[in-house]
Amino acid sequence: MSYFPEVPTARYEGPSSENPFAFRHYNATEKVGNKTMAEHMRFAAAYWHVMRNGLSDPFGAPTALMPWDDGSDSLANALKRVPVFFEFLEKTTIPFYCFHDRDVAPEGATLAETHKNLDRVVDTLEAHQKATGKKLLWGTACLFAHPRYAQGAATSPSADVFSYAASQVKHALEATHRLGGSGYVFWGGREGYATLLNTNMKRELDHLATLLHLAVDHAKKIGFTGQFLIEPKPREPSTHQYDSDAAACLNFLREYGLLDSFKLNLETNHATLAGHTMEHEMEVAIAANALGSIDANRGDTLLGWDTDQFPSDLYLTTNIMLRVLKSGGFTTGGLNFDAKRRRESHEPADLFHAHIGGMDAFAYGLKAAHRIVESGKIARFVKDRYVSYDSGIGAKIESRATSLEELDKHAQAIQPPTLQSGRQEMLENIFNAQIFG
Numbered sequence: 001m002s003y004f005p006e007v008p009t010a011r012y013e014g015p016s017s018e019n020p021f022a023f024r025h026y027n028a029t030e031k032v033g034n035k036t037m038a039e040h041m042r043f044a045a046a047y048w049h050v051m052r053n054g055l056s057d058p059f060g061a062p063t064a065l066m067p068w069d070d071g072s073d074s075l076a077n078a079l080k081r082v083p084v085f086f087e088f089l090e091k092t093t094i095p096f097y098c099f100h101d102r103d104v105a106p107e108g109a110t111l112a113e114t115h116k117n118l119d120r121v122v123d124t125l126e127a128h129q130k131a132t133g134k135k136l137l138w139g140t141a142c143l144f145a146h147p148r149y150a151q152g153a154a155t156s157p158s159a160d161v162f163s164y165a166a167s168q169v170k171h172a173l174e175a176t177h178r179l180g181g182s183g184y185v186f187w188g189g190r191e192g193y194a195t196l197l198n199t200n201m202k203r204e205l206d207h208l209a210t211l212l213h214l215a216v217d218h219a220k221k222i223g224f225t226g227q228f229l230i231e232p233k234p235r236e237p238s239t240h241q242y243d244s245d246a247a248a249c250l251n252f253l254r255e256y257g258l259l260d261s262f263k264l265n266l267e268t269n270h271a272t273l274a275g276h277t278m279e280h281e282m283e284v285a286i287a288a289n290a291l292g293s294i295d296a297n298r299g300d301t302l303l304g305w306d307t308d309q310f311p312s313d314l315y316l317t318t319n320i321m322l323r324v325l326k327s328g329g330f331t332t333g334g335l336n337f338d339a340k341r342r343r344e345s346h347e348p349a350d351l352f353h354a355h356i357g358g359m360d361a362f363a364y365g366l367k368a369a370h371r372i373v374e375s376g377k378i379a380r381f382v383k384d385r386y387v388s389y390d391s392g393i394g395a396k397i398e399s400r401a402t403s404l405e406e407l408d409k410h411a412q413a414i415q416p417p418t419l420q421s422g423r424q425e426m427l428e429n430i431f432n433a434q435i436f437g
């Protein structure tokens, strides 16, 4: 039984292929440097977008055609979605996936029944993983959709809501562990506030840190050794979210003694909502040795919200892969397509065009990034730009072996400093030359 009879399994056919379901650049087994493309990228599909996103927008109803789905929130319907998703993974050749507990299994009449539903679907996911060799990149708990989380989950003013969130995290973590997940993500869409008039920020931050600590403790108890990740986003749905950007997350983790247990899961559209570029966020994470994983998408500069579009911009994918290479490559992380089709692209085939295009854009970006690294021109320029810190007074500054007195004396003894050109345009030309191929 096929759910996508019109779609063939995607294969690499090279840049001149006219086949809309073929890869032009992504060739899983081709080596770039010392790793294959598949190893570099570790692509993942998001269960919530592929299976659960009806493509509604703030002004309009869902449009997506999902002939396999009866539209109900039943356990039976949830179980029926699993083979559809795995056929999708097989035909796109995407090796990993990510899910929220509530994407895969519905709430029951009681919390106990909710957990039972999850266990039942996890049995099926586990069987499909075994049969296909597909793997779980990360799992997470949906702590933002249900009305009980309207005022926060870990940061809710209600300790009972906190307990519900904790209960969900316990079971989602156990499910992730059972499925051999490489990571576990916290994204706090409701962990923030709408107005300070009703908010005790300090207590809320303390509570959020407590939930993360409890999760780390529980992971130890059950033997889950995957990577914990926190995913920054400045706003939406909350007006202000505490995990606003990479720097804010790192500060929060450091302040609460969580930096050893967590890395960051960075998402392009969240970076741009925070007023940053993705490469800025990645550099911040890399500097703290905290780049964990990536939610691969992009925003639309003409729209103000998280449009979660598929990454088709070659500059973006090149910049991302350049930083992935710079950080030494993914270990537990990967490139998760936290991306959805446009509301107008409502047919099942569009799911394939979207992911195949995203994979090709990243493959191209990887090759361009590798050429940039190999040529060494940009890295050499940057290295030379700081050469004054490699010896003399600069080396003393870097090793903090100096004082304001000594620097005062040094500054007064030298000729007034002159600067060399930053050569931005020349560097952009060098970057472009590698994008051109």
Ligand code: XLS
Binding pocket: 100, 140, 185, 186, 187, 231, 233, 267, 295, 306, 338
């Ligand atoms: C929403 C987030 C979400 C997380 C997982 O904006 O990107 O999808 O990745 O909860």
Ligand code: NI
Binding pocket: 187, 231, 267, 295, 338
């Ligand atoms: Ni995300």
Ligand code: NI
Binding pocket: 267, 269, 270, 306, 308, 338
């Ligand atoms: Ni997002």
